[in-house]
Every structure is written in C-alpha cells, then in structure tokens.
Amino acid sequence: YNVGLSIFGTNIGPSFLIAACSIAYVSGVVGANFEWLAWWFLMLLGMLFVPHYMRTKIDTMPQFMLRRFGHRVYGFLSWYALFTTMLLWLGGTLYAGGVLLSQIMAWPLWLSVILLASIALLLTAVGGLVVVVVTDSFQSILMIAGSATLTLIAFSHVGGISELIESTPDDYWKLFRSADDDVYPWHAVVLGYPVMAIWFWCTDQTIVQRALGARDLQQSQLGVAFAGFLKIIPPFIFMLPGILCFVLHPDLSDPDEAFMTMVTNYLPVGMTGLIVAVLIAALVSTVDSGLNSFSTVFTLDIYVKRYRPDASPAEIKWVGRLAMVGVALLSILAALSMEGVGKNMFELLQGIISFIAPPMGAVFLIGVLWRRATSRAAYATLVAGSIVSLSVGLMHFKHWPSAEFWPHYLLLAFYLFAGIVIFMVVVSLLTAKSQDEEDMPTLRETYVEMGASPRLVWILWGILAVIMMIIYVTLN
Numbered sequence: 001y002n003v004g005l006s007i008f009g010t011n012i013g014p015s016f017l018i019a020a021c022s023i024a025y026v027s028g029v030v031g032a033n034f035e036w037l038a039w040w041f042l043m044l045l046g047m048l049f050v051p052h053y054m055r056t057k058i059d060t061m062p063q064f065m066l067r068r069f070g071h072r073v074y075g076f077l078s079w080y081a082l083f084t085t086m087l088l089w090l091g092g093t094l095y096a097g098g099v100l101l102s103q104i105m106a107w108p109l110w111l112s113v114i115l116l117a118s119i120a121l122l123l124t125a126v127g128g129l130v131v132v133v134v135t136d137s138f139q140s141i142l143m144i145a146g147s148a149t150l151t152l153i154a155f156s157h158v159g160g161i162s163e164l165i166e167s168t169p170d171d172y173w174k175l176f177r178s179a180d181d182d183v184y185p186w187h188a189v190v191l192g193y194p195v196m197a198i199w200f201w202c203t204d205q206t207i208v209q210r211a212l213g214a215r216d217l218q219q220s221q222l223g224v225a226f227a228g229f230l231k232i233i234p235p236f237i238f239m240l241p242g243i244l245c246f247v248l249h250p251d252l253s254d255p256d257e258a259f260m261t262m263v264t265n266y267l268p269v270g271m272t273g274l275i276v277a278v279l280i281a282a283l284v285s286t287v288d289s290g291l292n293s294f295s296t297v298f299t300l301d302i303y304v305k306r307y308r309p310d311a312s313p314a315e316i317k318w319v320g321r322l323a324m325v326g327v328a329l330l331s332i333l334a335a336l337s338m339e340g341v342g343k344n345m346f347e348l349l350q351g352i353i354s355f356i357a358p359p360m361g362a363v364f365l366i367g368v369l370w371r372r373a374t375s376r377a378a379y380a381t382l383v384a385g386s387i388v389s390l391s392v393g394l395m396h397f398k399h400w401p402s403a404e405f406w407p408h409y410l411l412l413a414f415y416l417f418a419g420i421v422i423f424m425v426v427v428s429l430l431t432a433k434s435q436d437e438e439d440m441p442t443l444r445e446t447y448v449e450m451g452a453s454p455r456l457v458w459i460l461w462g463i464l465a466v467i468m469m470i471i472y473v474t475l476n
Helices: 002-011 014-036 038-055 061-069 071-105 109-158 161-166 186-203 205-212 217-230 234-248 255-266 269-307 313-340 345-369 375-398 409-430 443-450 455-475
Strands: none
Touching (some): 002 269, 014 455, 038 205, 038 443, 071 255, 071 345, 071 375, 186 345, 234 255, 255 269, 345 375, 345 409
C-alpha cells in the first residue's frame, strides 16, 4: 500500500490540483483522460518494465540502460534524467506551489518559491527516501479526504446533478471531443497521451523509484495496481470542483485561480486551514521526491561511476546533499522563468512532458521489446531525438514562426515519437551489436527467473479494466 500511495502522492501534487481545476473550469471532463487512461501504462510499468528492472537489480533508470545498451547510452541518459527531473518535477512543481502560496498569503511569487524549496530541501536532506515515501502516503490520504469534502460542499451549493448539467455547455461532459475541437480533439488525446504516459509512468526515475523500493516483485506489482485503482478518484474530487467553480463563478479572469476560489469561498475557516496544510504537504512531497531522485541519479550514476568509485557511504551521502542544494537553486530559477509563458497550468505542465518524453520513451520501449536494437542506434536516437524534440518544444512555446503554424502539442508528441521510433529501428538494422550491451530475456523467462506468479495481479488489472470500461461507456 505504501508503493501505491507513494506513486499516487508523487503524481498528485499542488501543481496537479491547480491544473486539474483549471482545465476542468475551461473544458470540462476532457482532462480526465489524463487520469483514466493512465491505468494502461501503470499496467505496462508493473507487468512489463518492473520485472525487467528488478531482475537487473538496478537503482536508477540510467543503470538499466547501462545493462541494456552500454556506457555511452548510460552517460547520456544520466544527464538527461537530471535535466528532466530539474525542469518538470522540481521547476514545474515549485512554480505551481509558488502560485498557490502567493494566492493564499499575498506574497510575491519569488518569495513563495524560495520558501517552499527550502522546506522540501531540509526534509529530504535529513530523511532520505524513507521520509519521502511515508510523507507521500500520509499526504495522499489527506488530499483525498480534503478534496472530497470540498467537492461535496460545493456540489450542495450548485443544487444537484440536473442543475449542474443544465448550467454547463454540452461538451463539458464529453471525454472524447470531435476531431475539429480547438482544445482537445479526440485523436490528439488517443495518439499523444500514450507517448507522454510511457515516459512518465514507465521510465521516469521519480515514479519508478517507488515501485523499485518494494520488498519483492509481487509487492511492487500489487502497489502499482493499487495506484491504478487510485487513479479512478482524481476526476471526481480534483477536477469536478473546477466544473462546479465554472457554475458558481463563471467570470474568473484566470482559470488557475479556480481551486483556491472554491477553497476560500466554500470551506469553513478551520477546513480551509486543513486544505492549505494538505496542499503544502503535497507540494513538499512532490518536490522532495524530485530532490531524492535527482540526488540518487547524480551520486550513483555520475559521481560514483565516473569520478569516485571508491567513495565511502558517508561521502556519497554528503555529495547527495550538496547535489540537492545545487539543483534546488537551479529549480528556483526554472520555476520563476515559467511565470511569463502565458499558458494555463495544465497546458504548461503537459506541454513540457510532451517534448521531453519522445526520445526516452522510444529508447526504453524498443530496448525492452526488441532484442535487435543496438547500442549505437540507442545513443544516436537519444542525442538526435532530444535535440529535435526540445528544439520543436521551444519553438512551439515561443510561437515561432507563429501559433497557427503548429499542430496540437499532443499531436506533435506523437509525430516526434513516431519519427524517433522509425529512426531507431532503421539505425539498428544498419548497425551491429556491441560487446558491452546485454540482450533482455523474454518476459516469460524473466518471470521464471524471478520465481514470480503474476496471476493475482492480472486479476486485479482485469477488474480495473471492467471498471474503466463502464466509466467510459457511461460518460461518452
């Protein structure tokens, strides 16, 4: 249960709360696809990736690439993992948390960001991964309870289901919108979301580290399945308040204010304090997860492997703490630079993921599924794919040459991913395998080697599949 709650708590931070209410305020339930489609990729994590990860006894994602593709891929991926952790998990979360705290306390954004980064840094440097997992579990329970209470109170002010539906546009209740929709056309969601999800759920150090912390493979798989069931909840208690806010406060100038508008207007003072405490806990939980993951990759994959292979545990611990301080400072700068992007919170965070996900997602997926993939192809794919993806992302965010020139960012993610996969397959067929790369066994061979029987976990995934099918049929 700690694995599942920790995955859930790492994912559901204050950035998610603000973003979920914001997209629901603007567009209704379409944002729920980002939650209710996640179970497919949590299943992929638990049933395909985790067995391979645990079989190789790795601590970080770059270490897995070292076993699969050798040192060049390992070295590049170590730095790329640090970059993505700093930009998304730390910079993006600190920005969202800073916005939230500045709304609550009427402080400037920079002061809020620095204060929150300092709290998370102190907690993580002292407590390590154990504290991170425990705080994840505790704040997950608090967030679910607090947000559910807010939803029920706000719903009572609207009057009922019929009043809610009559007061909102028809397309607010469509999970899949038409292909010509300006916000989230159905084909953009169906094609683009899997690209982001493979990277986020199956290869990102911050998420996967929770699954690797389980005592054995079955506990890990049960924890991931538990997280899949928990993902049913967010649209009901984190996104629905955004739709309720649209009904009760239709003239907000900034949709990112929807969540705090509901908190400050519809909760009693004591309950407001609890929600604020939960949000701060959620923020600290997400940031300390990012700090811990950054420190783990930096110390084990860069400092020890390249510079100090004989470093003592005490030295490694202090280097890790210094790395946390350094990345905290960089993350503060990254968070403050996001202030002028001009997108709502949801599109900002999802847009960042859509341009860092394609190269890593492609290399990990092909590396696990296809034995013929070569080290040279993986390295060329990571380098070229990262340059192209990040360049396209920068131009998309800056509207170069114009905003109308670019398709939806989810479609761009799919196009980039498809091109990168084709590139890696072609280069693999044109190059020979090197001596320092290792072939992955089949999934069946991996389960036999691990002495695991996944029958119970498959039954749980089957139950979840039925539940999700009912939800989609009902809402569509």
